[in-house]
Amino acid sequence: MKKYIKIFLIISALMIVIFFFYLHFTKSKKELNQIEINNKEENYSSNIIDGVNYLSKDAKGNEYIINAEKGEIDISNSNIIYLTNVNALIKLNNTENVTVTSNFGKYNIKNYETIFSKNVIIKYLDNKITGEYADFSMDRNSMIISKNVIYSNTENILKSDAISINIETKDTKIFMYETNKKVNIKSLN
Secondary structure (H helix, E strand, O other): OHHHHHHHHHHHHHHHHHHHHHHHHHHHHHHHHHHHHHHHHHHHHOOEEEEEEEEEEOOOOOEEEEEEEEEEEOOOOOOEEEEEEEEEEEEOOOOOOEEEEEEEEEEEOOOOOEEEEEEEEEEEOOEEEEEEEEEEEOOOOEEEEEEEEEEEOOOEEEEEEEEEEEOOOOOEEEEOOOOOOOOEEEEOO
16 A cells, blocks of 8 residues: 555656646747747837838929938838938929928928927028028928027027918918017028
């Protein structure tokens, strides 16, 4: 009888050891598989792009080149990309180029409309416009700069709430939002 009890205890001990090994290795394998699945999901769901560069041309041959340090595609609308450290070049036919820089941007890859924000700087010939917000549209042929706008050239410094520029004709409207406030102009001569 002692012999059967020893055999029973040895078999029970082996079964317990095998059972714990089985649970441990099965759990570890499941965890590894879950880690692999998570890694694959991260690789495929990533929407951040380093070194963004877009080039577009309109029917008139004007070019619009936009570069950014980083871009993030909008998950709800894949035509929208949010940009960081933005540099844009607008090459217009029969005129000088316009450059735009900003900390951030929102670019529509379908219609090329771009919103520049935070530390916006626009340069054209010896003209410089700074502001916190600019809305550029090739379809409308316009750029609207607003919030803390300062326009400067070799002769003047001008402060206003907003400036609207027709990109094609260069017609410029400078205005304040409140009718009781006036555009501030200072001559440098």
